[in-house]
Amino acid sequence: MTSGKTNGKTAGQKGSGTSNGASNNGPLLQIKDLQTYFYSPGGVVKAVDGVSFDLRESETLGLVGESGCGKSVTALSIMRLIPDPPGRIVGGQVIFNGVDLLQVSDAEMRKVRGSEIAMIFQEPMTSLNPVLTIERQLTEPLELHMSMTRRQANARASELLEIVGIPDPESRLRGYPHQMSGGQRQRVMIAMALSCNPKILIADEATTALDVTIQAQILELMKDLTVRFGTSLIIITHNLGVVARYANRVNVMYAGKIREAGDAEDIYGTPKHPYTVGLLQSVPRLDVATTARLAPIRGEIPSLMNLPAGCAFRDRCDWAVERCAVDDPPLLDVGKTHTSACWEHARVELKKRVAAQ
Amino acid sequence: MWAYIAQRVLTSIPVILIVGVVTFSLLYVAPGDPAAIIGGDEASPEQLEQIRHQLGFDQPYHIQLGRWFLRMLKGDLGTSIFSKREIRELMAPRLQPTISLGIQVIFLSALLGVSTGMLAAWKAGARLDRGLMLFAVLGFATPGFWLAFILIWGLAVNLRWFPVIGYSPIGDGIIKHLHSMFLPVLVNSVLASAFISRITRSAMLEVLREDYIRTARAKGLAEFRVFIRHAFRPAAIPVITVIGAAMASLATGFVVTERVFGIPGLGRMLVEAIARRDYPIIQALLMSVATFYILVNLVVDIVYAYVDPRIRY
Numbered sequence: 001m002t003s004g005k006t007n008g009k010t011a012g013q014k015g016s017g018t019s020n021g022a023s024n025n026g027p028l029l030q031i032k033d034l035q036t037y038f039y040s041p042g043g044v045v046k047a048v049d050g051v052s053f054d055l056r057e058s059e060t061l062g063l064v065g066e067s068g069c070g071k072s073v074t075a076l077s078i079m080r081l082i083p084d085p086p087g088r089i090v091g092g093q094v095i096f097n098g099v100d101l102l103q104v105s106d107a108e109m110r111k112v113r114g115s116e117i118a119m120i121f122q123e124p125m126t127s128l129n130p131v132l133t134i135e136r137q138l139t140e141p142l143e144l145h146m147s148m149t150r151r152q153a154n155a156r157a158s159e160l161l162e163i164v165g166i167p168d169p170e171s172r173l174r175g176y177p178h179q180m181s182g183g184q185r186q187r188v189m190i191a192m193a194l195s196c197n198p199k200i201l202i203a204d205e206a207t208t209a210l211d212v213t214i215q216a217q218i219l220e221l222m223k224d225l226t227v228r229f230g231t232s233l234i235i236i237t238h239n240l241g242v243v244a245r246y247a248n249r250v251n252v253m254y255a256g257k258i259r260e261a262g263d264a265e266d267i268y269g270t271p272k273h274p275y276t277v278g279l280l281q282s283v284p285r286l287d288v289a290t291t292a293r294l295a296p297i298r299g300e301i302p303s304l305m306n307l308p309a310g311c312a313f314r315d316r317c318d319w320a321v322e323r324c325a326v327d328d329p330p331l332l333d334v335g336k337t338h339t340s341a342c343w344e345h346a347r348v349e350l351k352k353r354v355a356a357q
Numbered sequence: 358m359w360a361y362i363a364q365r366v367l368t369s370i371p372v373i374l375i376v377g378v379v380t381f382s383l384l385y386v387a388p389g390d391p392a393a394i395i396g397g398d399e400a401s402p403e404q405l406e407q408i409r410h411q412l413g414f415d416q417p418y419h420i421q422l423g424r425w426f427l428r429m430l431k432g433d434l435g436t437s438i439f440s441k442r443e444i445r446e447l448m449a450p451r452l453q454p455t456i457s458l459g460i461q462v463i464f465l466s467a468l469l470g471v472s473t474g475m476l477a478a479w480k481a482g483a484r485l486d487r488g489l490m491l492f493a494v495l496g497f498a499t500p501g502f503w504l505a506f507i508l509i510w511g512l513a514v515n516l517r518w519f520p521v522i523g524y525s526p527i528g529d530g531i532i533k534h535l536h537s538m539f540l541p542v543l544v545n546s547v548l549a550s551a552f553i554s555r556i557t558r559s560a561m562l563e564v565l566r567e568d569y570i571r572t573a574r575a576k577g578l579a580e581f582r583v584f585i586r587h588a589f590r591p592a593a594i595p596v597i598t599v600i601g602a603a604m605a606s607l608a609t610g611f612v613v614t615e616r617v618f619g620i621p622g623l624g625r626m627l628v629e630a631i632a633r634r635d636y637p638i639i640q641a642l643l644m645s646v647a648t649f650y651i652l653v654n655l656v657v658d659i660v661y662a663y664v665d666p667r668i669r670y
Contacts (some may be wrong), residue, residue, distance in 0.1 A: 079575060081571060081574055081575060107579075110577040110578070110579060111577065112577070113574070113575055113576065113577035114575060114576035114577035114578075115577055118575070119575045121568060121571065121572065121575075123568050126567065126568040126569060127568045127569055127571075127572045128569055128572065129569040129572070129573065129587050129591070130569070130591060130665070130666070130667055131590045131591050131664065131665055131666060132586075132587070132590075140573075140576055140578065141576045141577065144576070144577060144578065145577060176666040176667070178666070178667045189572070192572075192576070
């Protein structure tokens with residue numbers, strides 16, 4: 001078990017050539033003008049249309065937005081797991097350790113997946129193979145990326161289960177996914193994702209399908225382990241509460257684009273985009289009188305098939321002016337590390353909640 | 358696992374009983390009088406009455422049914438009315454051709470069906486996939502007896518590659534045996550392999566859309582390993598079902614095949630027995646076929662449990 005141990009607990013010091021390239025203090029991962037489109041008989045869906053952001057080492061980044069805004073597609077594009085057809089990454093760059101992942105060969109990309117960048121998905125109930133033992137599924141990436149023997153991988157798998165808090169790992173390893181609860185399966189997914197000490201962990205709505213108490217446990221676990229292993233974390237969620245607690249920086253996405261980006265405090269304290277304001281005001285809060293009315297965002301998400309010119313959010317926006325109908329605002333600086341894609345950002349602010357009659 | 362198997366075996370018993378009652382009753386109410394056949398045209402009514410009495414046909418239904426069941430349980434399949442010989446003895450030489458044909462057909466159609474189905478799924482949407490599926494549709498649409506005659510005409514009569522008719526037992530040499538069986542095996546495999554191929558393809562494509570396949574890809578596994586290790590076993594359940602169904606349908610297919618190719622198997626024995634209204638033989642063969650069906654189902658259920666751990670519990 002000795003070699004497994006050295007491989008395991010000293011994250012970020014993996015011997016493979018590519019992982020030490022990012023020591024020049026630049027961002028670990030740079031997304032530049034990413035465009036991922038889906039081609040359907042009805043037309044082209046621009047699911048991700050010009051997304052750019054950076055992820056620094058050991059940082060936790062929140063990617064927030066409602067369903068269908070392009071969060072998951074962004075994540076799957078980074079992994080190059082967009083089903084093709086119908087989807088295709090049509091433009092942009094995903095620079096990891098100085099290499100554009102969108103340009104490397106499939107074989108090169110497979111060395112990155114699971115090894116350098118790992119991902120946890122939304123549905124723990126269906127994300128594990130029902131006919132393979134937990135052991136087989138956990139040891140697979142270890143044998144593949146860490147060149148472990150079967151015996152080493154088995155020992156490491158049991159250790160990993162212990163790390164993610166699954167009691168009696170030895171007997172669990174011989175079991176199958178259907179013998180576990182959703183929370184336990186998500187723990188297995190986390191163990192699997194972290195097994196090869198990735199530099200980046202992408203959690204795509206990883207806790208959404210779980211009940212609230214389990215959600216908190218899983219989030220704490222992910223946070224603890226990423227801190228312990230020095231892994232950067234991208235949390236994708238529609239739940240602002242989740243992001244508030246765990247993320248250093250937050251990107252708010254709407255209709256395939258990032259509309260506001262900034263440090264978590266800025267996004268929560270002084271949001272400068274009407275959509276962010278809308279999201280924050282529709283979250284129930286314990287510190288506000290129960291008589292206060294929630295303020296949902298009116299209207300619904302526009303179809304991504306034929307977005308009209310101008311700002312995609314203007315029909316739902318309280319601050320919209322004439323310019324919004326013709327000009328789609330780019331991300332404008334509204335603070336030192338805070339940007340907002342809104343012409344009227346100077347006027348935008350959180351409103352006091354009005355008590356209902 | 359053993360509890361599961363025991364439970365499947367126990368549930369098979371009432372099925373066999375019901376099949377037995379139905380088999381017996383069908384022939385009990387069927388028109389035609391075996392006594393008249395045994396006695397011949399010149400038999401007087403008294404003689405016919407005596408024959409019926411000897412064979413127990415004058416007893417009430419439930420007595421006849423009970424006696425018949427008791428004999429079956431003892432493994433006594435009865436005696437042929439026509440030849441007066443033990444049915445077991447009559448069946449023995451007929452078993453080899455039919456069993457050999459069955460094994461070859463299942464082996465060939467499972468091999469062909471699963472491999473072409475996997476290939477089509479791997480190349481889904483490509484020209485190879487469309488070509489294979491066109492063949493599968495043709496395989497479906499071609500009636501077996503028509504294909505049999507075309508093959509006999511082409512490969513046996515004109516090219517003389519295979520015998521037109523006739524059967525070489527395994528005892529005459531395995532190569533000779535396989536050679537004489539080639540055409541009947543091929544004809545019977547076409548439909549089954551077309552069916553298995555289509556099911557394999559669609560089951561694979563369905564599984565490939567599952568979340569856990571995305572997980573496997575996210576681990577960095579090569580596509581071929583995802584395909585074989587992560588997709589094939591979950592996709593195997595419907596494929597096994599179809600192979601089981603194909604085996605079951607063989608039992609009826611052989612009645613035609615053995616006649617067309619002149620193979621002295623159980624299928625021909627059944628046809629001959631029906632023509633002579635040799636009731637005990639018909640009953641014995643129907644019971645054998647039904648028992649075979651039930652056994653196939655049992656095996657399929659057990660294989661399911663082996664493939665998919667969720668079924669074991």
